[in-house]
Amino acid sequence: MRIKIKGVEMMKGKYYRLSLIVMLLLTLLIACSSNQEAGISKKDNEGGDKEQIEIVLNNASRNYPKGMDANNNPYIEYIRDNTDLDIKVTTPSSDGYNEKLNVMMASGDLPDMIYTTDPSWVVNYVNQNGLQPLDDAIDKYGEDLKKNIPEEAWEHVTIAGKIYAIPSVNTYPGTMIMYVRKDWLDTLNLEPPKTLDEYTEVMRAFKEEDPDGNGKDDTLGLVIAENLARTEPFFGAFGIQRNQWIERDGELVYSSILPETKETLEYLSTLYQDGLLDKEFALNKTENFEEKIASGKAGLFAATWYDTRGPILTNEQNDPEAEWISLDFPLGPNGESGTDGTAPVRVYNVVPVTSKQADSVVKMLNFMIGEGYETLKFGFEDDVYTMEDGKMLTDFEKHNNHLYRLTLAEMIEPDNLDLVKLRLDSLGEEFHLYDNLQKIKENAIYDEFLGTPTESMGKFNAKLNKLEAEVFTKIVMGEAPLDKFDQFVDEWKKEGGDQITKEVNEWYSNK
Structure with missing residues (x-):
């Protein structure tokens, strides 16, 4: 009997332990299910209670x-x-x-x-x-x-x-502001340029009249970067900026297909043909672009508002005679001027x-x-x-x-903006960072489409932006005639631009 009782007791113990295990498993399953419903997964608990x-x-x-x-x-x-x-x-x-x-x-x-x-x-x-x-x-x-x-x-x-x-x-309200080497202007008895024509003459003098006095033909009239970066103030002289939507006759139109863009490309192409625009601009990525400023090859360019702490500062450290000042944005043929306003x-x-x-x-x-x-x-x-x-x-x-x-x-x-000023002034008021931003803000040209990108933008923008960069660069370099712009406009419209324009104006009419 004792053996049987012991056997029964042993069986009871086994069943008891088995029951405990089953209960624990059920508890864990319920907890996991609850955690999942509450949005808590294993990874949520790896940091302890956090x-x-x-x-x-x-x-x-x-x-x-x-x-x-x-x-x-x-x-x-x-x-x-x-x-x-x-x-x-x-x-x-x-x-x-x-x-x-x-x-x-x-x-x-x-x-x-x-x-x-x-x-x-x-x-x-x-x-x-x-x-x-x-x-x-x-x-x-x-x-x-x-x-x-x-x-x-x-x-x-x-x-x-x-x-x-x-x-x-x-x-920040925008990015680009014109800067020039004042010591080069003084050497050549030139005043700071205001109109587009005066800018062109300064470029010609900087390229042809040895402003650094080293007896070498090694200075540039105007330096810009790949994909026509750093040309914003020159587009502004014709009243527009690239890649924006502008109101015309009650509707929004894409700025890069407007006649004003064609005029800007014609102006830049003339600079290139006359040797006043850096011949290597299409290869100018950020590093070598800034090197041309820092090394003293260039004395006129569209600077970012913070370049006074970058390549401009490096140039002044390399050359104690170098002195840079900001300029008014170039006035175009119709008295217009401006720079890029940020989204x-x-x-x-x-x-x-x-x-x-x-x-x-x-x-x-x-x-x-x-x-x-x-x-x-x-x-x-x-x-x-x-x-x-x-x-x-x-x-x-x-x-x-x-x-x-x-x-x-x-x-x-x-x-x-109060926090922006506090920070920028702390970096050195001599760099004029906040002043530059204020000047940009007063002259910024803003996109009038403020909605989220449309469905067609998601489909077509990458291709259309690539097409624009390629065609515009070729026109400026003389590898394509100016009339290529009109073909670009037609292709832009057919390859998704018309659909994007339709969706943009649906937003504009309902805003």
Whole structure:
């Protein structure tokens, strides 16, 4: 009997343990099911109690100090600590960044947030149902986002009545401003040019009259970059900018197909034929373009507003006689002038449709544009900078060592020019950074299409932009006659331009 009783007791023990195991398994299954319904996956718990989100950024090839990387630095830790989120950052190579995003989207293994500067990319994936609307998350957790992002920027990311991206605004009104070497003007007894004709004469003198006095034919009249970059003020002299939509007779038309664009190309082509325009411009990428400024080969160009701290500063350090000043924008034949005005949105932060963490993404961005913005943009106070009498004093060595922080700061920026001035003045008022921006703002020509890129833009823009760059470059270099412009207009219309124009004007009539 004792053996039987023992056997029964043993069987009871086995059944008891088996029951416990079954109950534990059921509990785990229920928990997993609940977690999935709540949007919590395994990756969410890898950081302990913190919810984990994975974000993809373009770090613009910035370097990290030794021992640091995108996931191990004080600025990402600052965000983690203040949002109670375990944030994992991925930074694909900046070269071909959007192509890498396409591969990622096709893989199905998607992060919780993706950063892009390409609005057509956004529209393309909205059309494919690859991105999710964020209205509810913004309403619940985006108080600072709503406060710091203007209505026109939200309009730019709204498709079919729903918000599909958190926009980072363009904090700068435009980019290009004309700069000239005053010491070269003085050497040749020339006044700062104002009209297009006066600009042309300065170019001719700089090219032909040895302004640097070295006895060599080694100076340029005007230097521009590949794809006609750095020509914005010259298009402005004819009243337009490329790649914009302009109101004509109650409708929006594409600026690059207008007669004014043809006139600008004719002017630039004449400069090229006369030897006043850098013959190598089609090969001028950023590095060798800036080298021509820094080395003293060029004394007139359309500078970015911050080039005074770049190639212009390098030239002045290389040549103590060099003195650069900003110019009025060239006045064209009809008294027009201007430069490029930036679009309201510079960056689009989107959430793939597969993510369950939209709320967490919005919480992170809300902190970054609100309480956290000044630290991310300026660096840590009393470390990278200090405040004295309302002025910011920057430790340039630490500022430069901490530049990687801008990968995070540029994700989401507020519409606040006071903060812009505070920062720019701290970098050195002698560089005239804020003054340059104000001058650009007063002369900027803006795109009148403020909606999200249309469906046809997503389909055709890449091809049409490539066609435009190729044809315009050939016309300026004399490899194609000026009449090639008219063929380009016809081809642009047939290859999607007419459809884009129709969709743009549907937006314009309903705005």
